[in-house]
Amino acid sequence: MQSLFQILMLVLDIVWFFIIAHVIMSWLINFQVLNLNQQFVAQIWYGLNRILEPIYAPVRRVLPNMQGIDLAPLVVLVAVYALRIILVNNASVFY
Template identity: 80%
Template sequence: MLSLFQILLLILDIVWFFIIAHVIMSWLINFQVLNLQQQLVGQIWYMLQRILEPLYDPVRRILPNMSGIDLAPLVVLIAVYALRIIIQNNMVYFL
């Protein structure tokens, strides 16, 4: 059972990394440091979009329109961190 919790924590860590990478890339694209016309940058960006949009969409439906400010990544990051805390604190009961 401990192995399942560790695998779940690993998946949450990977999601955390993808969200941070997506946020940093979006800033770099908006400040024109990165260009989506470059093949590698475009592929990484669209891969992150495909992975993270299913997580962001339900949050965006709940959050009010902030006229250009997207708080969905922040809410998802907080949710991932909260899940991580819940799993870590309750792992002891399943040993």
């Protein structure tokens, strides 16, 4: 059962990394540090969007329209962190 706990924590860490990378990359694209006309940048950007959009979409439906500010990544990061706390506090179930 300890293996299941470690796998769940690994998955949450990967999701956390993807969200942070997506947020930083969106800032760099908006401030024109990165250019989507470069094939490598575009592939990474569209790959991250395809991975994270199924996670963001339900959150965006619940959140009110903020006129250009997307709070879905923040809400998902808080949810991932909350799941980590729940898993760590209940780790005795996995041992």
